[in-house]
Amino acid sequence: MTMKVFRGITCPVCGMACDDIEVWYDEEKQEIIVKNVCREGAPKFKELVSPHRIREPMIKKNGKFVKVSWEEAIEKAAEILANAKRPLLFMGAETSAEAHIVGLHMAEYLGGVVDSNSTI
Incomplete structure (x- = not known):
């Protein structure tokens, strides 16, 4: 073993x-x-x-999810955030403190809103 x-x-x-x-x-x-x-x-x-865990980035193209490179996935995420009028960033309890700091800065820069499971 x-x-x-x-x-x-x-x-x-x-x-x-x-x-x-x-x-x-x-x-x-x-x-x-x-x-x-x-x-x-x-x-x-x-x-x-877990076999249910998504291990590779995927983007929806023509109504279906397609595996893409990390670079393409990051570009798509950046495009979605940049084009959003008021993006919502969800940061769960399992997110590190460092990631929360980055998320808060991103939301402030983008004019977005941050939410977490504390609102439940």
């Missing part, structure tokens, strides 16, 4: 910033085992290897 172990990981889920998490990755089974994590955090780490 080939295992990669990552120690001292900070959980991105609820904001408590638990930082003693261990993530074990079984390369053969492509399975993740987590230690020192709560019921909320554990499934989020396991999503990394």
